[in-house]
Amino acid sequence: MKVTESTSLYDNLEQMNLLDLLRNINKEDKKVPLAVEKVIPEISALVEEIVPRMEKGGRLIYIGAGTSGRLGVLDASECPPTYGVPFDMVLGLIAGGDTAIRRAVENAEDDPEQAWNDILGYGFNDQDTVVGIAASGTTPYVIGGVRTAKANGLLTGSITCNPDSPLSQEAAHAIEVVVGPEFVTGSTRMKAGTAQKLVLNMISTSVMIKMGRVKGNKMVDMQLSNKKLVQRGTRMIMEATGLDEHTANQLLLSEGSVRKATEYFYKKQN
Structure with a gap:
């Protein structure tokens, strides 16, 4: 049994009053940053390798499906306005393409070849880094993309919420944020999604700071878009x-x- 699929610590949710529902969700959410704290050394090791590659023209590429893919797209899309970098320096690719950002695309995540094809659509750079995002760590789209990226000499990382997953075994830098059962059993958009968002924030923010895109504590290269x-x-x-x-x-x-x-x-x- 995957941790992400294990039974919630709470039952009879439909019988809880609203305040208890909210308090218990919040009680579970409090566990997330503590789980992230445990993997800071793994995040640091990945960022240490990403920065020099990007300074040589490499890109940071996130691949994921469903909630995980959407989180990668979100983090990538916020880098250009925040740090003034080219739109393709940090890429978020989701199984099923942009349509899947808003609506699930049937079976899109089951093709282990498609992620690499999606990456090739943006050209190939031997300094690129590919980070696979999958709460379960078993998504074929993500596993296949990371495996092929590694075979082509790229730096690879992964963000999962299960220990010792197939995705972790493929990545050079495996980040496993084990947050425990979800409040609603198997609903990984909750704690797992929050954990992935926190890790993505840490990766992209620390990379941009180390690349000189922040001065003091200010976003000195931000786009003046409003x-x-x-x-x-x-x-x-x-x-x-x-x-x-x-x-x-x-x-x-x-x-x-x-x-x-x-x-x-x-x-x-x-």
Whole structure:
């Protein structure tokens, strides 16, 4: 029996009052960061290898199906606006393609060859890293993609919520966040999904920081895609330079990023 499929510690859920339902879900959720904490050394080992490969032009590619695939797509899609990187530097590929982000595609996850074909659709780079995401660790789409990536000399990692899964055995860096039974038996969009999201946050954020995409604690390369972000960028420049709001705003808009604006300011000062 997989841990992710084991019976919930709670029963007769339909008879619980609403407050008890919410409190018990929250009680289970509290276990997730503690489980993630146990695998920080494994996350660190993977990131240590990802960074130099990406500095040489490699990409970070997530592959997954269902909830796991959607989480990979989410993490990848947030990197360009947050860190100003090219849209294809971090890729999220999901079994069944973009349609599967919103609607399940029947049998898409059962093809062990398709993930590699999806990767090849974006070209092949021997510095790429492929991270397979599967709560169960048994998804053929993910296992096949990681296996073929490894056979082609790519760095491979995995994020699962079962110990000693087939996916873990294929990956060079196996991250196993064992969070225990779900509140609703087998509903891995809950604790397992939360654990995967936390690990993905840690991987992409630490990679971007180590690649110089954060200065101090600020997203100095973020895309200025709405008023809120322009205002945030303006405040960053004000804090870094001492300029008034109007001048900082005009400098930001003319230079296009917080990094470029502050560099321009200090260059002019010298």
